[in-house]
Amino acid sequence: MNSSPPPFFKQGPSANARLVFFSLLAIALLVVDSRFALLGRLRQGIATVLYPVQRTLLVPRDVIHVGAEYVGEVGRLRAENAELRRIETANANALLQTEQLAAENRQLRRLLAMRERTVLRSTVAEVLYDARDAFSRRLVLDKGVQHGVAAGQPVIDADGVIGQVTRVYPLSSEVTLVTDRESTIPVEVRRSGERRLAFGGSIPGPVGLRYLRPNAAGPPGDVPVPPGRDGLFPPGLREGRVRSEVAGSPAFVRVLVVPAAQGDRTRLLLVLLAEPPQVPKMVAPEDGEPRRRGRGG
């Protein structure tokens, strides 16, 4: 028979009771996870157990990739190789100059008794997969705590900032792209020197700078950069191109910026192993009157 007759007495809790119990448990987990960061350990534990399974499952996909490359892409690879050689030669000169400038800069800084810029450590990480979650834009990388990755570190590719590490597991980590709705990164509009936060949009694509003065944003094509003063994002990274202005109110405009780096196209990324900046402790002023800082932009 397909199913044996149901037991008369030992039936356990009713379906309604189970529904209430498990939904309340799930809702509690949701609230705890979104409000307090208490479940990190549990998540890390399960992720470590799941990791070998996930890696094994990526093997067939990678085999298909490699096979396709062997068969059809020799010509493209040759062209790419030639192009890279050309760029390398062109860059050799710039590299030499950079080394010279760095040495000179170090000397000058020592002369001025300034703190030396720390050399930025970084690690190359491979994109394992695009997280399937439809509500956010995240990538999973194959480098984790074991390789020195920590939450908050910026992730870049050849074109500019891609996102920030938001969750780390022992052997992998999650990167939230700049286009994700919950992502904010510091930006300086090079033309006017204004510093703003770039917010990810609800639609994948452009990120927005809010509350800019109408004349502050550059013409379409201008390049906002991270200011490099937070100790996290190195100065000089490209962020994207100004695409259009959206008028918010008469006083301010919202500027849409197309990110320079498109996270879903590249497979190799660079995680900058920046230490989270050491913020000096606020010391209460002697007179007890808290000093107010101007909020004008």
Added chain:
Amino acid sequence: MQMRPQYLLLPANRAFITFTIVAAFVLNVLPWGHAPGIPDLLALVLVFWNVHQPRMVGIGIAFLFGLLMDVHDAALFGEHALSYTLLSYGAIAMHRRVPWFHMFGQMLHVLPLFLLTQWIVLLVRLAIGGAFPGWQWFLQSASCTLLWPLADWLLLAPQRQAVDRDENRPI
């Protein structure tokens, strides 16, 4: 109405059920990316076993696999757990009714169930601050429903075998 033949099914094999649920989880964990309409196979298999074997696969198992999906999927902890709990309850609530319908009728029963749970997930994520993924997100329910006949054929195949094989018998 023409009577459909009623098969007497063999008892369900616990090991086979476990295997199918784990296999569906493994298929879900494959790197599918962001293409719309990728079916949630784990939800499909869980609903199927909840309908056909509610005393073997209950709400607790659905909840547990929801937690596993939460870790993999980079979603908020508890999101899949909640959705699978509700799915499982809905499926168990109609488990006496659904198997009596023909295939199309069964599909009409499970489609609203999948849609309802997707709505609840949507509401939870929007409340927490996610971005609206677009209406094509609901294609997932449609593709799950379209796979229902396949699930019925594959998952009940071991139970449709004959008790003792006989060369002269047609099945």
